[in-house]
Each structure stands twice: as structure tokens, then as C-alpha cells.
Amino acid sequence: MKTLKKYKNSLGREWKIPRTIQAAMPIDAIDENGIARRGNTFSMTVAISDVNYLMADDTTKEMYFRKYCDFINTMPPDQVTQVTIVNRVIDMAAMQERLFYQMQHDERDPYREEVNRMLSSKAQKASGFVRERLITLTTEQKSFADAERYFRRQLNDLEVSLRTLGSRVTPLDATARLKIFHDFYRTGEESIEHFDLKETMKNGHSFKDYLCPDKLKFEPNHILIGNKFARTIFLLTWPNFLSDELISNLSDFSRQMFITINVLPVTQADAVHEIEKRLLGIDTNIARWQSKQNANKNWSASIPFSYEQQQQETKELLSDLTEHDQHMMFVCVAITHVADTLEQLDDDTAQIKAIGSKKMCYIATATNNQRMGLTSSLPLGVSPLGIWRTLTTSAVAFLTPFQAQDVEDEHGVYYGVNPISGNLIMLDRFKLQNSNSFILGVPGSGKSFVAKREIAMIALSDDADIIVIDPEGEYTPLIRALEGQVVEISDASKKHINPFDMNPEYDEGNYSLKSNFMMSLFELISRDRRLSPTQKSIIDRCTKNTLVGYMNNGYRGNVPTLYDFYYQLKEQSEQEAQDLALEMEYFTTGSLSTFAHETNVDIKRNIVSFDIQKLGRQLHAIGLLVVLDFIFNRITENRESKRKTYVFIDEIYLLFMYENAAEYLYALWKRVRKYNAALTGITQNVSDLLESNTAKTMLSNSELIVMLNQAPSDRDILADLLQLNAVEKIKITDADVGSGLMKVGGSYIPFKDDFPRDTELYRMMTTKPKEAMY
Ligand SMILES: Nc1ncnc2c1ncn2[C@@H]1O[C@H](COP(=O)(O)OP(=O)(O)OP(=O)(O)O)[C@@H](O)[C@H]1O
Ligand SMILES: [Mg+2]
Structure with a gap:
């Protein structure tokens, strides 16, 4: 057929005789931007990020499938496009640089060492391999400049079609592209870390000298590469209805490996x-x-x-x-895997073949064809193996390379391991559209532990303010160990927070947020929870009267207090005002006057917890609200400094049970972004929480939700609200402590964490009395 004949001619004659080791790299030249030339054929490689394919339900899979078909149909005819999955041994040095916590030469360094040890062991235990997905495009052009122009257009198309799948495209420059071959040919050697194409050329070296192994020998059924053994095998036959998990299952095999799907589309005519x-x-x-x-x-x-x-x-x-x-295309799937010994290699080949036969595919060794097989399996943009099978677009789409999405922000906070991909979940919340989050789960599922772990990780990696509202007093050991400040709020303590504290930034010259806050406070104080319109008007009026002098004075002078507010109420003519004053009495002239004084809490540290346990359970909600308002006031004060602030509110449902309090919280929730802050709400009572429409809105607009094990009814409510599919729902059903499902931006990512118990950090975070530090 024309396409195949033309393609064979374009390969040239050199394939007949293997000459030097340099022939292992069938590239004549490579430009800094990563475009390589072989004769008249130019190629470029891009890395593509994975998408959540395995977690998707049937409908979503079908959608992915259709979009992947669209992508395949954009592959230009008569040119080879390669989709490659590279399994590489984790490059610990690179991983350390990207993810590990940097030593700061302070007293927290021992914890950083602990965390880094844990990250390294978790990454290695998972599989010890990283999987990368690459697409290599080829074109015949006259010059590098022409090729670059062509690829720029192609890249644009590629980005557009893969974006609809949720996959990001990153072009590889020369160093990144050559590193792939270096890591394969010279496993374990670090010289490439210093590889610089420009420098190499200047010194008159060929880039191939750096890449090619000392020994490369093609035997009929295997290849000797340095002191390693490799073998190229290929997909010989497969059924018409191929499983869409074939490529995923093959790439799960934990060996250094290239799996390349070579696609050579034919013009419609x-x-x-x-x-x-x-x-x-x-x-x-x-x-x-x-x-x-x-x-x-x-x-x-x-x-x-x-x-x-x-x-x-x-x-x-x-x-x-x-x-x-549908388009017609020729397809060749070539796999090269590597082992330390020949026995191991044979064993691995047998295992890979067995994975194939489970999916009714016959995988054969490229006997007497190892050199061409190897080339066809590397992301070089050449496919000389010559074993093509005719397929249509949708049949090619079944060879989907996608598995599961990962989150790996540089020096992000550790949330656990993704059990599907085996990779660490490292997230920087400030990279999301909004940084607020919820942590939800049944009692004992590990909610507070998630929050504590996050606090510890932030304290070790970032110079941010961390504030905790702690109704159980359980964050104290951690906060103390991180040399933070614990502020105990109770009616007996001499520590006071004044709810009327207000700086000019708090509401930007308005008093309506404070009025909203006072209504919430009354709602929590009064037994019949709902405020009448008259009551609301009175509270609004008195808030204004209390504050007006202070505000007009440029927020200077004596700060008004709850006493002033109380006397304002008493001065009003309405009976409702007198009733409100009576309710307020207990909190002013009565026995719980802790919130009626000027603030004397001095926040000196950047890690602070407010322990409100001793306020007594019935006053927790009030304590929570007052402290929260105090924190918000402080956040707004820091606006100029651009410092990040993380606020953790345990038992947040206490506020959602009251309409005004929920609305007040929502107002803060929306505002904090402006001030570089991130709120985290923690609660076990999902159904209680979601009785509030405000809470529902907040939850469905949260970019980050950590869901641990859920009670059956809560699970259904969450599944409904967040449109979880059956696979995702399973992750929050009878989940182990510390495991579940995270919503990160628009994706759902399963996680599990079993924090090592033999660490100081664990002892600071656990609530199990025997294991705890204090
Ligand atoms: N990721 C984890 N790794 C190891 N142990 C964990 C993990 N998460 C939780 N645990 C253990 O389980 C205990 C209970 O967890 P935690 O206190 O976080 O539960 P909770 O959901 O906050 O419960 P409650 O609703 O009662 O507040 C922890 O004290 C700790 O010992
Ligand atoms: Mg808890």
C-alpha cells in the first residue's frame, strides 16, 4: 500500500546494516528546542499529563474515549505519531529537589528529615517507578525553521484536543528529550545532570557520546546495553474488541520499560x-x-x-x-523492557506476555529484529519494525495510555499516596482557584489528623501564619512542639478577645459585616435561634451606634466593647431591644464576661491555636464565632504583608446550624482569598452541615475537599452533591483510617496515608493516649 511503501522509503537504507554504537541513536542533529532531525524527517516530543481514566464511570469513559478518538483523528496522515509510556526508576535526586522539604538550619530540621525519610520510603515502596506519557510527532521538512513552524501549529492542535480530556501538554527541550535516552542507555549514571547541549557542542562533542552505552550488542532475542539486558517484544495479534485497560495493565508492570504505540494514519482517499x-x-x-x-x-x-x-x-x-x-491507520505496538540478568529478562518477558494473554492479546518477541524493535519502542519518531496492523480510529483509541491523575506540586503539602498510580500526592492549595477546603468523615476516620498533618507540613515548608480553632484542645501538643502559641479561652481565663475589635481593612470602612456578626452572635445566644426582622434592625442600629465614634475617629482611641453595645440596647425604646439586652446580660455584666473586655491576647507567634474546650460545650459555637471574627480581623490587618494565612476550624458544623452564623461564615469564606488566606472547615456531621443551603453552596464551590470514611447516608448526600460516580463512592465506603477521596479542582483523587508511627511527628499528632507525646 502507498502509505507503507512511502514510509519504508523514507526510512532509508541504513536499517539494513547496524554500524556503530551511534546508530543506536538514529538522530543526525538536535536543536536546543528539542526538535531532532534524521535525514529530512524532523521529530519533537511532548510530555502529556495523565487523566482520571480508571476512576471514571462508563459514561465518562465513553466521553474520554470519544475525545481520544478526536485526538487520534488529528494525527497527520503519512507521518508516524508515537504515544509512549516510559517506566523509569525514580530519580531520587530529582525527586528530592522537586518535592523534599529543604533544611532551614533551625530547630524544625529534625522533623523535616523525618518527613523526607517518609516521602522517600513511600515513593519507593509504591513501585519505585515513575510513569511518563509522551507523544512524539514527526514531519518531513526542508529545514529546522520549517519544522519548527510546522510543529508550532501541530502543538497548538494537540493542546486543544488534549485539554478537552484534561491533559496538559509540555514540550520537551533537547536536554529533557535526550535525558530520556540517557536514562535508558546509561541507567544509574548521573552525568546527564550536568548535560548542557550548548556546552557539549561548543566543546566539539557529539551529544551521542553522552548518551550511548559503552556496550550495545544486538543478539537475535535480546540486547546487551552496558551491563543490562533488554528485549523488544511487540503486539502480534489482538482481538477486535480490545480491552481499554491493556496498555494500563502493561505499564503497571514495575520494570524499566518503553511501551510505544506507533500510529501511521492513511489519507481518507x-x-x-x-x-x-x-x-x-x-x-x-x-x-x-x-x-x-x-x-x-x-x-x-x-x-x-x-x-x-x-x-x-x-x-x-x-x-x-x-x-x-473513522480513519484508517497502521499501528505497531512495540515494548522494550530491561532487566539486570538474562534470567530475569526471560522471566519478565513471560510475565508481560501473560498480562497480554489475559486480555486475549498475543505478544511476540521481535526475533532477529531487536534493533529495529528497539528503535520503534523509543520516542524517536521512527518505526522501522515494519509489523503493522490496520485499524480504525476507535480501535486505536482502545490502546489508551491514560490511568489516573496525580497531584504533584513542587514542595507541596503531603496528603498521602494515590493508590491507583502509587504516586505521592503533594498539593499547594494556593495553586487552586480558591484555597478554602473541607475535611469530612465519620468520628475517628482521621479528620483532625489530616488537619494536623497539613499544619505540620506547612510549618516545615512555608513561612506562613497558621491559626487553629480547637474545640477539643487536641492540637495543643502539635502547636507547642512547633513552638507556636496556645491561647486558652474560657470564662475563668484572664485572656480576652473583644468582638468589637476592628481595623480599617476589616470591612473597608463599613460596619455591615460586624452587624452580620452581631446577629450571628445573638442567634447563638438566644434559644429560639431565629431573629425577627425587628430584632435584626435593632442589632444593626446598635452595632452602628456602638462603632460610629470609633470609626469616625479613624479607628483610634478606646475600642468599644460588648458593654457599650449592651448599654446601646438598653437605651432603645423598643421592648425587643430590652429583651435582647436581657439575653446579653449573661455575657456582659453576668458571669460569662470573657468576651466583654478589651482584647489582651497578644499574638506573638505565627502558629497559634485557640483552645476553647474549657468554655463548655454549650458555648463552643459562640467561642468559635468570636475567635473566627478575631482571626479575620487579624488577616485583614496583614493584607499588605502578603503573608499567607491558613485557618483551621474543627467542628465547623456548630456554626452552620444557625442561619446568620452560616451566612457570616460564607461572607468570610468569599473574602479571605483577597487576603491571601485559606480556611479549612472540619466536621463529622455531613448531613447536619448540608441542611444549610449556605453550607451546600460553600461545599459545592470548594476546590479542595478531603473525604474520609463516610456514614452511608452522608455518602449518598455527598455523592449527589458532588456527582461522584460509583467507583469514587467506593473510596469513601468502609475506608481505612486516613484513606478516602479528595476533590482537587475538578478531579477526584483517591488517597491513602498510613503515617509512620515511629516518628516524633506522629506522636505529636495522634490522639491515641498510649502513642501520644503528651
Ligand atoms: N493518616 C493516618 N496515619 C496513621 N494514623 C492515623 C491517620 N489518621 C488517623 N490516624 C489515627 O487515628 C486516630 C483518630 O484520628 P482523628 O483524631 O484524626 O479522627 P477524627 O476523624 O478527627 O475523629 P473525631 O471525629 O472523633 O474528631 C488518630 O489519633 C491517629 O492515631
Ligand atoms: Mg477530630
Whole structure:
């Protein structure tokens, strides 16, 4: 066929005779931007990020599938496009640089060492391998400049079509591209860390000198690379209805490995022409068979099934191409895997073949063809193996390389390991559209532990303010160990917070947020929870009266207090005002006057927890609200400094049970972004929480939700609200302590964490009395 013939010619003659080691790199030249030339053929490679394919339900999978088909249909005809999955041994040095916590030469360094040890062991235990997905494009052009122009356009198309799948595209420059080959040919050598293409050229070296192994020998059934053994195998036959998990299952095999799907699309015209030719061929065969039967006077014989089937399939193919937006393409799937010994290599080959046969695929060794096989499996943009199979777009789409999405922000906070990909989950909340979050789960599922772990990780990696509202007093050991400040709020303590504290930034010259806050406070104080419109008006008026002098004085002088507010109420003519004053009495002139004084809490440290346990359970909600307002006031004060502030509110549902309090919280929730702050709400009572419409809105707009094990009814509510599919729902059903599902931006990522118990950090975070530090 024309496409294949043309492609074979373009490969040139050199494939016939292996010459030097340099032939292992069939590239003549490479530009700094990563575009490589071989004869007239140019290639470039991009890395693509993974998408959540395995976690998707059938409908979503179908959507992915259609989009992946669209992507395949954008591959230019008569050029090879390669989709490659590279399994590489984790490069610990690179990982350390990207993810590990940097030593600061302070007293927290021992904890950083603990965390880094844990990260390193978790990363290695998972599989010890990283998986990368690459796409290599090729084109025939006259010059690098022409090729660059062509690839720029292609890259744009590629980005557009992969973005609809949720996959990001990153072009590889020369150093990144050559590193892939270096890591393969010279496993374990670090010289590439210093590899600089420009420098190399200046010194008159060929880049190949840096990449090629000392020894490269092609045996009939394996390849000797340095002191390692490799083998190229390929997909020989596979069923018409191929499992979409084949490539995923193959890449799960924990060995250094390249799996490359070489696709050579055929132009529509050529394809139709080819199929018509095939149909004609079948017709001729049938006619020949019939005349033979006639000659034998075998008049009643019916056409053999195999002919009919061939005819049927070819007709269907034609209709797919002409009517169903399918393209025809040649496909060759080549795999090269590496082992330390020949025995190991044989064993691995057998195992990979077994993975194939489970999916009804026959994988064969490229006997006497190892050199071409190897080249076809590397992301070089060349496919000389020559074992092509004709497929349509949708059949190619079943060879999807996607598995599961990961979150790996540089020096992000550790949240656990993704059990599907085995990779660490490292997240920087400030990279999300809004940085507020919720942590939800049944009692004992590990909610507070998630918050404490986050606090510890932030304290070790970032110079940010961390503030905790702690109704159980359980964050104290951690906060103390991090040399933070614990402020105990109770009616007996001499520590006071004044709810009327207000700096000019608090509401930017308005008093409505404070009025909103006072209504919330009354709601929590009064037994019949709902405030009447009259009551609201009175509270609003008195808030204004209390504050007006202070505000007009430029927020200077004596700060008004709850006493002033109380006397304002008493001065009002309405009976409702007197009733409100009476309710307020207990908190002013009565026995719980802790919130009626000027603030004397001095926040000296950047890690602070407010322990409100001793306020007594019935006053927790009030304590929470007052402290929260105090914190917000402080955050707004820091606006200029651009410092990040993380606020953790345990038992947040206490506020959502009250309409005004929920609205006040929502107002803060929306505002904190402006002030570089991130709020985290923690609660076990999902159904209580979601009785509030405000809470629902907040939850469905949260970019980060950590869901641990859920009670059955809560699980259904959450699944409904967040549109979880069945696979995702399973992750929060009978989940182990510390495991569950995270919503990160628009994706759902499963996580598990089993924090090592033999660490100081664990002892600071656990609530189990025997293991705890204090
Ligand atoms: N990721 C983890 N790794 C190891 N142990 C954990 C992990 N998460 C939780 N634990 C253990 O489980 C205990 C209970 O967890 P935690 O206090 O966080 O639960 P909770 O959901 O906050 O419960 P409650 O609703 O009662 O507040 C912890 O004290 C700790 O010992
Ligand atoms: Mg807890």
C-alpha cells in the first residue's frame, strides 16, 4: 500500500546494516528546542499529563474515549505519531529537589528529615517507578525553521484536543528529550545532570557520546546495553474488541520499560481506495471459487463462511470510514523492557506476555529484529519494525495510555499516596482557584489528623501564619512542639478577645459585616435561634451606634466593647431591644464576661491555636464565632504583608446550624482569598452541615475537599452533591483510617496515608493516649 511503501522509503537504507554504537541513536542533529532531525524527517516530543481514566464511570469513559478518538483523528496522515509510556526508576535526586522539604538550619530540621525519610520510603515502596506519557510527532521538512513552524501549529492542535480530556501538554527541550535516552542507555549514571547541549557542542562533542552505552550488542532475542539486558517484544495479534485497560495493565508492570504505540494514519482517499481494492479481491476470490464448484458440477454449494465474513468486515470498514468519522491507520505496538540478568529478562518477558494473554492479546518477541524493535519502542519518531496492523480510529483509541491523575506540586503539602498510580500526592492549595477546603468523615476516620498533618507540613515548608480553632484542645501538643502559641479561652481565663475589635481593612470602612456578626452572635445566644426582622434592625442600629465614634475617629482611641453595645440596647425604646439586652446580660455584666473586655491576647507567634474546650460545650459555637471574627480581623490587618494565612476550624458544623452564623461564615469564606488566606472547615456531621443551603453552596464551590470514611447516608448526600460516580463512592465506603477521596479542582483523587508511627511527628499528632507525646 502507498502509505507503507512511502514510509519504508523514507526510512532509508541504513536499517539494513547496524554500524556503530551511534546508530543506536538514529538522530543526525538536535536543536536546543528539542526538535531532532534524521535525514529530512524532523521529530519533537511532548510530555502529556495523565487523566482520571480508571476512576471514571462508563459514561465518562465513553466521553474520554470519544475525545481520544478526536485526538487520534488529528494525527497527520503519512507521518508516524508515537504515544509512549516510559517506566523509569525514580530519580531520587530529582525527586528530592522537586518535592523534599529543604533544611532551614533551625530547630524544625529534625522533623523535616523525618518527613523526607517518609516521602522517600513511600515513593519507593509504591513501585519505585515513575510513569511518563509522551507523544512524539514527526514531519518531513526542508529545514529546522520549517519544522519548527510546522510543529508550532501541530502543538497548538494537540493542546486543544488534549485539554478537552484534561491533559496538559509540555514540550520537551533537547536536554529533557535526550535525558530520556540517557536514562535508558546509561541507567544509574548521573552525568546527564550536568548535560548542557550548548556546552557539549561548543566543546566539539557529539551529544551521542553522552548518551550511548559503552556496550550495545544486538543478539537475535535480546540486547546487551552496558551491563543490562533488554528485549523488544511487540503486539502480534489482538482481538477486535480490545480491552481499554491493556496498555494500563502493561505499564503497571514495575520494570524499566518503553511501551510505544506507533500510529501511521492513511489519507481518507488512499484508505477508501485500498478497501475497494480489497473488496474487489474478495469478489474475485469468490468468483474463482464458484467457477471451480461449477466445473465440479457442485451447483448447490453455498459460499464459504470465511469469504462472507471477509466481505462483511471489509464492507463495514468502508462504511466506518465514509460514514462514521473513522480513519484508517497502521499501528505497531512495540515494548522494550530491561532487566539486570538474562534470567530475569526471560522471566519478565513471560510475565508481560501473560498480562497480554489475559486480555486475549498475543505478544511476540521481535526475533532477529531487536534493533529495529528497539528503535520503534523509543520516542524517536521512527518505526522501522515494519509489523503493522490496520485499524480504525476507535480501535486505536482502545490502546489508551491514560490511568489516573496525580497531584504533584513542587514542595507541596503531603496528603498521602494515590493508590491507583502509587504516586505521592503533594498539593499547594494556593495553586487552586480558591484555597478554602473541607475535611469530612465519620468520628475517628482521621479528620483532625489530616488537619494536623497539613499544619505540620506547612510549618516545615512555608513561612506562613497558621491559626487553629480547637474545640477539643487536641492540637495543643502539635502547636507547642512547633513552638507556636496556645491561647486558652474560657470564662475563668484572664485572656480576652473583644468582638468589637476592628481595623480599617476589616470591612473597608463599613460596619455591615460586624452587624452580620452581631446577629450571628445573638442567634447563638438566644434559644429560639431565629431573629425577627425587628430584632435584626435593632442589632444593626446598635452595632452602628456602638462603632460610629470609633470609626469616625479613624479607628483610634478606646475600642468599644460588648458593654457599650449592651448599654446601646438598653437605651432603645423598643421592648425587643430590652429583651435582647436581657439575653446579653449573661455575657456582659453576668458571669460569662470573657468576651466583654478589651482584647489582651497578644499574638506573638505565627502558629497559634485557640483552645476553647474549657468554655463548655454549650458555648463552643459562640467561642468559635468570636475567635473566627478575631482571626479575620487579624488577616485583614496583614493584607499588605502578603503573608499567607491558613485557618483551621474543627467542628465547623456548630456554626452552620444557625442561619446568620452560616451566612457570616460564607461572607468570610468569599473574602479571605483577597487576603491571601485559606480556611479549612472540619466536621463529622455531613448531613447536619448540608441542611444549610449556605453550607451546600460553600461545599459545592470548594476546590479542595478531603473525604474520609463516610456514614452511608452522608455518602449518598455527598455523592449527589458532588456527582461522584460509583467507583469514587467506593473510596469513601468502609475506608481505612486516613484513606478516602479528595476533590482537587475538578478531579477526584483517591488517597491513602498510613503515617509512620515511629516518628516524633506522629506522636505529636495522634490522639491515641498510649502513642501520644503528651
Ligand atoms: N493518616 C493516618 N496515619 C496513621 N494514623 C492515623 C491517620 N489518621 C488517623 N490516624 C489515627 O487515628 C486516630 C483518630 O484520628 P482523628 O483524631 O484524626 O479522627 P477524627 O476523624 O478527627 O475523629 P473525631 O471525629 O472523633 O474528631 C488518630 O489519633 C491517629 O492515631
Ligand atoms: Mg477530630
